[in-house]
Amino acid sequence: MREINDRMKLRFAPSPTGYLHVGGARTAIFNLLHARRYGGTMLLRIEDTDAERSRQHHAEQIVASLEWLGVAWDEGPIYQSDRIDRYRQRAIELVERGGAYRCHCTVEELEREREEAEKDGRSYRYSGKCRSAADRGESREEERFVVRFRVPPGPVDFDDLIRGPVHFEGETIDDFVVLRSDGHPTYHLSVVVDDIDMGITIVARGDDHLSNTPKHILLFRAFGAEPPQFAHLPLILGSDRKRLSKRTGATSAEEYREMGILPDALFNFLLLLGWSPGGDREILTREEAIEAFDLRDVHKAPAVFDADKLVWMNGQYLSRKPPEEIVPHLEPFLTVAIDDGERLLRVIRLNQARGRTLRDLAELIAPYFVDDETIAYDDEAVKKHLKGADVTRRLDALLEAFSALGEWNEAAAEAALRKLAEGEGVSAAKYIHPLRVALMGVGNSPPIFDVMIALGRERTLRRLRRLLEQLPLG
Ligand code: GLU
Numbered sequence: 459m460r461e462i463n464d465r466m467k468l469r470f471a472p473s474p475t476g477y478l479h480v481g482g483a484r485t486a487i488f489n490l491l492h493a494r495r496y497g498g499t500m501l502l503r504i505e506d507t508d509a510e511r512s513r514q515h516h517a518e519q520i521v522a523s524l525e526w527l528g529v530a531w532d533e534g535p536i537y538q539s540d541r542i543d544r545y546r547q548r549a550i551e552l553v554e555r556g557g558a559y560r561c562h563c564t565v566e567e568l569e570r571e572r573e574e575a576e577k578d579g580r581s582y583r584y585s586g587k588c589r590s591a592a593d594r595g596e597s598r599e600e601e602r603f604v605v606r607f608r609v610p611p612g613p614v615d616f617d618d619l620i621r622g623p624v625h626f627e628g629e630t631i632d633d634f635v636v637l638r639s640d641g642h643p644t645y646h647l648s649v650v651v652d653d654i655d656m657g658i659t660i661v662a663r664g665d666d667h668l669s670n671t672p673k674h675i676l677l678f679r680a681f682g683a684e685p686p687q688f689a690h691l692p693l694i695l696g697s698d699r700k701r702l703s704k705r706t707g708a709t710s711a712e713e714y715r716e717m718g719i720l721p722d723a724l725f726n727f728l729l730l731l732g733w734s735p736g737g738d739r740e741i742l743t744r745e746e747a748i749e750a751f752d753l754r755d756v757h758k759a760p761a762v763f764d765a766d767k768l769v770w771m772n773g774q775y776l777s778r779k780p781p782e783e784i785v786p787h788l789e790p791f792l793t794v795a796i797d798d799g800e801r802l803l804r805v806i807r808l809n810q811a812r813g814r815t816l817r818d819l820a821e822l823i824a825p826y827f828v829d830d831e832t833i834a835y836d837d838e839a840v841k842k843h844l845k846g847a848d849v850t851r852r853l854d855a856l857l858e859a860f861s862a863l864g865e866w867n868e869a870a871a872e873a874a875l876r877k878l879a880e881g882e883g884v885s886a887a888k889y890i891h892p893l894r895v896a897l898m899g900v901g902n903s904p905p906i907f908d909v910m911i912a913l914g915r916e917r918t919l920r921r922l923r924r925l926l927e928q929l930p931l932g
Contacts, residue, residue: 462497466499467493467658468498469656470482470486470490470501470529470531471502471503472486472505473504473505475516477711478519481694481702483529483711483724484728485662485664486524487527488662488689488691488729489662491748492662492753493532499532500531501531501532501658504535504537504539505645517537523711528725536652541648541652542641545643545651548647548651549605552607553605557608558680559588560592560605561603561606563584583632584632584633586633603639604638604639605636606633606636607646607676617687619662620690620692620753620756621758631672636677650677651681660688660753661687663690691732693760693761695760718772718819719772720779722744723771724772726740726741726747726771732761733756734757741775772815773813776813781810782803788819788820794828795827796827797827805823808904809822809904812904835931836901838901839900840931842901852878852888852889855878859874860919871910875889896922897921897922
């Protein structure tokens with residue numbers, strides 16, 4: 459039986475400084491699946507306290523991308539910019555408890571200290587000047603100050619759900635700023651205040667945050683709170699084995715959406731970046747993923763983002779999905795007006811295994827819906843299939859036979875064509891190839907009788923007549 463922990467709470471906490479990065483999307487998916495697996499909840503928090511870099515439209519875009527991906531969080535979105543007073547209040551509380559102090563050092567002073575350290579070849583640490591003054595009970599009345607956290611001595615150890623035991627020496631952690639002189643919190647403060655206030659029990663985030671975690675653990679303790687469990691997700695590398703970046707391809711969920719990737723396929727693909735259900739299983743439904751996923755099984759080693767595999771996987775999803783479910787995803791890519799929804803479903807069914815993206819599929823579908831007068835005949839196909847006097851005679855015979863068909867279905871159409879070929883003593887291909895060019899303009903398509911039915915009688919006959927009027931071509 460599945461273990462249930464309804465106190466369990468995870469969160470995804472993006473900073474709205476750009477589109478939803480695929481790394482962020484994976485973090486969101488892992489948070490969601492772990493919460494679902496154990497009956498916990500997931501919260502969405504927008505970390506927008508950095509007014510210079512955060513943008514409301516990025517936040518909205520991230521929310522929209524998560525919705526598109528089907529990352530259905532339970533609580534939020536909560537905007538940190540709505541909680542600035544709370545962070546300030548908690549910083550003051552920390553000062554009152556002696557866990558932090560006001561620092562009046564100016565930027566210039568700190569710069570000088572940094573330069574001196576560099577000159578002496580020491581790594582820079584804050585001198586602790588204001589900490590000592592605070593220890594002596596000196597207080598200054600100046601308006602301008604930052605609040606620094608008083609880092610307690612000793613190492614910080616924790617058990618990471620993915621990496622196992624992690625150890626940080628105390629000396630590596632400097633007295634860091636928690637509240638800036640403009641009264642805005644730093645990331646360290648807002649993230650810990652929120653994780654406490656919101657009852658977060660597991661923090662799963664990218665391992666670029668690993669060096670922040672000891673600071674956060676110390677802050678949790680200073681507030682008298684039990685630190686959550688941490689899970690640091692391995693990096694995602696590009697095909698060049700370097701950190702995934704624009705250089706090697708698209709990096710945002712939005713770009714993949716625009717390329718014609720289905721949300722389910724992207725979800726499935728990201729799920730396998732650093733996790734595997736075991737065996738060589740690769741295509742999983744969400745329910746199967748929820749059953750099998752556990753943050754503790756995420757790999758330590760970086761994952762490599764293989765965009766070709768994503769496109770392959772998308773093709774798998776596209777070929778398996780019921781056409782009705784494809785329609786809403788396909789609509790933004792359609793370049794032709796759809797006159798008949800039933801006919802669209804039929805055309806999707808005929809073509810869904812032939813394209814790898816929604817863009818491909820939209821392209822494959824267009825010829826079925828374009829105006830018959832606009833069909834263009836591909837040069838290669840013309841050269842191969844429309845040369846010789848026989849072609850006109852055969853297409854004429856097809857036009858006549860199809861016009862006389864009582865029932866418009868695949869079997870009837872095929873029987874009529876085969877009868878003509880047999881009567882002439884040639885292979886059916888001699889009729890099928892020119893017919894295909896007449897109907898689709900190109901040399902390949904799904905089975906031609908299926909195409910005819912998907913086009914309907916009127917269009918089929920019109921397209922045959924139109925080509926006949928233009929023959930000989932080229
Ligand atoms: N806002 C941080 C980021 O986007 C994540 C913070 C966290 O998960 O603790 O990198």
